[in-house]
Amino acid sequence: MINEIAPNIFNISLLSREAIKSEEQVLCYKNGKVLMKTLEDKFLIPKKNELGEWVTEGILLGEVDGEKCFIAEGKDKMPQGFEYVGMRDIRGQSDKLFKWVTAVGFHLFSWISDNKFCGRCGSSMEFKENERALKCTSCKNIIFPKLSPAIIVAITKGDKLLLAKNKLHPGSFYSLIAGYVEAGETIEETVKREVMEEVGINVKNIRYYKSQPWPFSSSLMLGFFAEYDGDKPIKVDGIELSHADWFDADNLPEIPNKDSVAGEMIRIFREKNKI
Ligand SMILES: [Zn+2]
Structure with a gap:
């Protein structure tokens, strides 16, 4: 990575x-x-x-x-x-x-x-002395670096992996289901909600894999593996995703490179399931 x-x-x-x-x-x-x-x-x-x-x-x-x-x-x-x-x-x-x-x-x-100016009072911000944060020169409001937690999940159904094509990403590559954690939500709840919202299926046996800071979008990616649960077919939301399907390890579409945790997780699935 x-x-x-x-x-x-x-x-x-x-x-x-x-x-x-x-x-x-x-x-x-x-x-x-x-x-x-x-x-x-x-x-x-x-x-x-x-x-x-x-x-x-x-x-x-x-x-x-x-x-x-x-x-x-x-x-x-x-x-x-x-x-x-x-x-x-x-x-x-x-x-x-x-x-x-x-x-x-x-x-x-x-x-x-x-964050050049304070969102509370409009005064200028300065560097805080003893931690990595900005502090308002007037009202002392403290702003920590923006860091948005997001889940990314590799869902398997037997020996197949769910991959989806994001409408916003240029190129033709497919990746895992991902989404930002909402306020008041555990990361396990985010996994279930994002999967339901984007592809309309339930998941079980959610296992944490590892995290990866992703500075390009001020995110912290939290990687999970999970298994398909129930009998609902994939129903793509049409907003974030344009297509999603189950893929065999030997017949994967174009996938992200090894820089990202998604790329690493898809390769783990491929190694485990290739014939
Ligand atoms: Zn202020």
Whole structure:
């Protein structure tokens, strides 16, 4: 999975504004994209000395293998030899550590940008001293990073797996049923509700598998395996999904890559059930 970067170490820091030193890396975000140095088909995180006075100060993101890395707001005009790259293209790169640091920076930068002012009194926000949070300079309202828990579930029926095509996802790939946890709901209840809403079936024997932070949508994915229960046929909601069906391990449609917990879970099913 994209977040499994061992043996590299990425320690996220408390938020602080600092002058960036010449050899330190800085991720500059603008309109959902990030500034990258381009080298043929590879992207590299720019260093301060490559950007000169284009960026001087940043927010400390953390240490990547002991080296400080910063996030900052990008400007409209790009320095020569650099370009703004969308998160989808970042995910297309092969270097896991690069992808992960850029993604976590994107998550935190988006949260800070979306909370420049207090939603309660309208005053400006500042970094809280002793934890990763923003604090209102006037009414002391505290805002923690946006993190939306979401379930993702691999439902089996004998030796078949339920896969669905999401209307919003570009391309033709199929994935698992997923959805956000509602206020006042346990994650097991979310599994049952989302499955019923999206494909109209009941599930039993719900087993937790593992979690995965998904910075691109400020989510924490919670993976489950479950079994089909009852005799209802699949009834696709038509809102989020355009098609869903039971698939054999040897006849899967296009599936997500191994970056996501969904991709990993589908491959576990395939290994277990292939002939
Ligand atoms: Zn306030």
